Amino acid sequence: MSKQRFHDHAEWLRGxxxxxxxxxxxxxxxxxxxxxxNFPGRASQDDxxxxxxxxxEHITGLGLDPGVVxxxxxxxxxxxxxxxxxxxxxxxxxxxxxxxxxVAVSNPDERLSIMINEEDHLRIQVIxxxxxxxxxxxxIDSVDDxxxxxxxxxxxxxxxxxxxxxTNVGTGIRVSVMLHLPALKHMGEMDKVRKxxxxxxxxxxxxxxxxxxxxxxxxxxxxxxxLGRSERDLMVGFERDIVPKxxxxxxxxxxxxxxxxxxxxxxxxxxxxxILRNARLMKADEAMEHLSQVRLGVVSGVLDGSGLTLPxxxxxxxxxxxxxxxxxxxxxxxxxxxxxxxARLLREAMGPSA
Amino acid sequence: MSKQRFHDHAEWLRGxxxxxxxxxxxxxxxxxxxxxxNFPGRASQDDxxxxxxxxxEHITGLGLDPGVVxxxxxxxxxxxxxxxxxxxxxxxxxxxxxxxxxVAVSNPDERLSIMINEEDHLRIQVIxxxxxxxxxxxxIDSVDDxxxxxxxxxxxxxxxxxxxxxTNVGTGIRVSVMLHLPALKHMGEMDKVRKxxxxxxxxxxxxxxxxxxxxxxxxxxxxxxxLGRSERDLMVGFERDIVPKxxxxxxxxxxxxxxxxxxxxxxxxxxxxxILRNARLMKADEAMEHLSQVRLGVVSGVLDGSGLTLPxxxxxxxxxxxxxxxxxxxxxxxxxxxxxxxARLLREAMGPSA
Numbered sequence: 001m002s003k004q005r006f007h008d009h010a011e012w013l014r015g016x017x018x019x020x021x022x023x024x025x026x027x028x029x030x031x032x033x034x035x036x037x038n039f040p041g042r043a044s045q046d047d048x049x050x051x052x053x054x055x056x057e058h059i060t061g062l063g064l065d066p067g068v069v070x071x072x073x074x075x076x077x078x079x080x081x082x083x084x085x086x087x088x089x090x091x092x093x094x095x096x097x098x099x100x101x102x103v104a105v106s107n108p109d110e111r112l113s114i115m116i117n118e119e120d121h122l123r124i125q126v127i128x129x130x131x132x133x134x135x136x137x138x139x140i141d142s143v144d145d146x147x148x149x150x151x152x153x154x155x156x157x158x159x160x161x162x163x164x165x166x167t168n169v170g171t172g173i174r175v176s177v178m179l180h181l182p183a184l185k186h187m188g189e190m191d192k193v194r195k196x197x198x199x200x201x202x203x204x205x206x207x208x209x210x211x212x213x214x215x216x217x218x219x220x221x222x223x224x225x226x227l228g229r230s231e232r233d234l235m236v237g238f239e240r241d242i243v244p245k246x247x248x249x250x251x252x253x254x255x256x257x258x259x260x261x262x263x264x265x266x267x268x269x270x271x272x273x274x275i276l277r278n279a280r281l282m283k284a285d286e287a288m289e290h291l292s293q294v295r296l297g298v299v300s301g302v303l304d305g306s307g308l309t310l311p312x313x314x315x316x317x318x319x320x321x322x323x324x325x326x327x328x329x330x331x332x333x334x335x336x337x338x339x340x341x342x343a344r345l346l347r348e349a350m351g352p353s354a
Numbered sequence: 355m356s357k358q359r360f361h362d363h364a365e366w367l368r369g370x371x372x373x374x375x376x377x378x379x380x381x382x383x384x385x386x387x388x389x390x391x392n393f394p395g396r397a398s399q400d401d402x403x404x405x406x407x408x409x410x411e412h413i414t415g416l417g418l419d420p421g422v423v424x425x426x427x428x429x430x431x432x433x434x435x436x437x438x439x440x441x442x443x444x445x446x447x448x449x450x451x452x453x454x455x456x457v458a459v460s461n462p463d464e465r466l467s468i469m470i471n472e473e474d475h476l477r478i479q480v481i482x483x484x485x486x487x488x489x490x491x492x493x494i495d496s497v498d499d500x501x502x503x504x505x506x507x508x509x510x511x512x513x514x515x516x517x518x519x520x521t522n523v524g525t526g527i528r529v530s531v532m533l534h535l536p537a538l539k540h541m542g543e544m545d546k547v548r549k550x551x552x553x554x555x556x557x558x559x560x561x562x563x564x565x566x567x568x569x570x571x572x573x574x575x576x577x578x579x580x581l582g583r584s585e586r587d588l589m590v591g592f593e594r595d596i597v598p599k600x601x602x603x604x605x606x607x608x609x610x611x612x613x614x615x616x617x618x619x620x621x622x623x624x625x626x627x628x629i630l631r632n633a634r635l636m637k638a639d640e641a642m643e644h645l646s647q648v649r650l651g652v653v654s655g656v657l658d659g660s661g662l663t664l665p666x667x668x669x670x671x672x673x674x675x676x677x678x679x680x681x682x683x684x685x686x687x688x689x690x691x692x693x694x695x696x697a698r699l700l701r702e703a704m705g706p707s708a
Contacts, residue, residue, distance in 0.1 A: 263634055263635055263690075263693075263694055264635065266634040267633055267634035267635040267697070270632040270633060270634055271629055271632055271633050271634075273632060274628035274629050274631055274632025274633070275625055275628050275629065277628055277632075278624040278625055278627060278628025278631075279621055279624060279625050279628070280617055280620040280621035280624055280625075281617055281618065281621040336617075339617075340617055343621070352706060
């Protein structure tokens with residue numbers, strides 16, 4: 001079976017940018033609300049619909065480049081909404097929510113997305129490949145400034161931006177990076193990392209954010225406090241002081257594995273690839289675990305000559321997810337059928353062996 | 355890497371004969387002792403040496419065709435003796451024993467082997483591929499008759515042939531088959547098989563006999579009692595009544611897997627092959643487990659098109675053993691190095707993937 005190419009435009013799957021060996025993507029998110037309207041959780045249906053209208057008017061009014069696609073979540077079925085969740089464009093809560101709500105997404109790079117009527121009226125998000133919080137911040141800051149020139153944001157001179165959840169009050173900013181820490185996991189160092197993060201007031205979450213497990217050694221590291229410092233200070237501190245430490249720690253662990261336990265590392269990586277290329281049934285989480293090992297193999301050079309590239313491997317992280325798999329096969333499937341098709345897709349995408 | 359061929363002459367690796375889909379080999383063994391000498395466990399060094407001389411004189415005097423190779427175990431080092439254990443030509447106890455002792459082996463088919471000064475003065479063994487106890491019995495019976503015409507065996511008109519261990523007194527015969535029961539294992543039926551065997555007075559042992567675990571779903575099934583029936587009766591009862599039942603039971607389990615759980619079966623088989631073709635470190639027992647799945651894949655047709663044959667797979671059961679591995683690489687290795695070389699040998703032998 002010859003290797004079949006899958007391609008996806010999402011920014012966070014590009015596999016480039018500074019520090020991309022460890023950091024898949026950088027994300028900045030702002031929580032903003034319209035003055036004079038209840039937060040979505042307490043808004044009347046009419047107010048919720050009015051916020052949607054206003055948001056659409058003002059966001060499209062910005063004339064962003066690239067342009068945004070406007071998605072009305074009420075018009076989508078559950079599976080289409082899950083596709084957006086899997087793409088990290090909306091949250092699970094937003095997918096499950098009720099009433100007028102939507103998301104604006106920059107097309108086709110998906111760097112910028114704005115959720116309307118999630119927990120706050122607006123959740124603005126910018127994602128970049130690798131370590132690129134400054135660039136992400138500049139873009140989001142510019143969008144925020146231009147929106148603020150048109151919208152009367154809920155703001156308190158004393159507390160700052162007002163948000164539905166008190167943890168977001170102040171700057172309303174959350175900065176995060178998606179880390180790939182397989183070597184620290186192999187060395188049994190993840191507990192230390194979690195403790196250190198906690199001590200610095202940071203949260204460690206899984207691949208799909210709050211409440212999700214750290215499947216496949218992918219971890220989201222983000223700030224917890226948003227009050228009392230400027231957005232830029234928060235972002236700069238995170239990017240300059242915290243992220244490089246974690247990146248360095250993981251790189252040292254990889255160096256250690258390569259120099260002192262190379263056979264162990266090669267064994268893990270090649271077995272993972274062997275399973276992905278040969279399995280006939282595959283769960284999503286198991287696929288993520290193996291893809292994590294293969295990603296490590298690609299960035300560490302262990303898989304040089306295998307013909308696999310980093311973007312290919314990263315895109316498979318997305319294509320093995322249930323809704324994307326169904327989308328690729330153009331049909332609904334039950335769990336047993338998905339396991340069969342997921343294994344088939346992986347064999348098609350990853351090449352060699354029958 | 356192109357597939358490298360390994361070849362071995364051992365009869366039990368041929369992968370042919372009736373019922374070879376389930377039965378690797380049939381074995382008949384006779385325990386015999388010289389009259390007028392203590393059993394080996396109680397013999398003086400001189401008597402032990404004298405028995406060796408007599409045995410060599412009479413066995414070579416038979417002028418067997420094919421001829422036998424005479425192996426003096428005292429002249430071998432521990433690794434060379436282990437090679438013979440791995441080939442099922444001598445027992446572990448015989449390898450570890452003291453004083454004059456040896457084994458005569460028919461060359462090159464290794465169908466016939468005669469241990470001298472193991473637990474008894476003579477342990478005569480004939481092995482055949484597949485279900486072939488009658489043929490094995492005919493050969494061993496003929497060798498036994500010809501030896502008895504030259505040697506005064508220890509015999510009691512009341513009890514029959516006298517042996518060191520009371521369980522062998524009488525006919526001194528043990529008949530056994532080496533079974534491959536992966537489907538019964540997958541279906542969780544092995545406990546039932548063990549209980550049924552026990553109820554029929556049969557012993558279920560592992561790949562390397564007494565005290566060895568049933569690694570890789572290979573089981574030796576043998577008679578326990580040797581007293582009160584003729585050798586031929588025992589052998590015929592075992593071959594006609596017992597073996598076909600187990601074979602049929604395993605075949606039904608395979609049919610069931612193929613018809614009702616085909617994806618599960620294919621997944622198990624292909625993953626095993628994927629791991630064997632890609633691992634960089636491999637323990638002997640783990641290799642046996644995967645080779646067991648691959649053997650099931652080959653005989654059930656799941657691996658049609660993989661280019662693997664049954665003899666190739668069976669020979670690897672032997673080549674992954676520690677002493678054979680060292681012999682193939684022409685050097686002593688510690689455990690870590692063996693795991694590395696075992697994985698390399700499997701990749702060389704099983705083909706595709708880098």
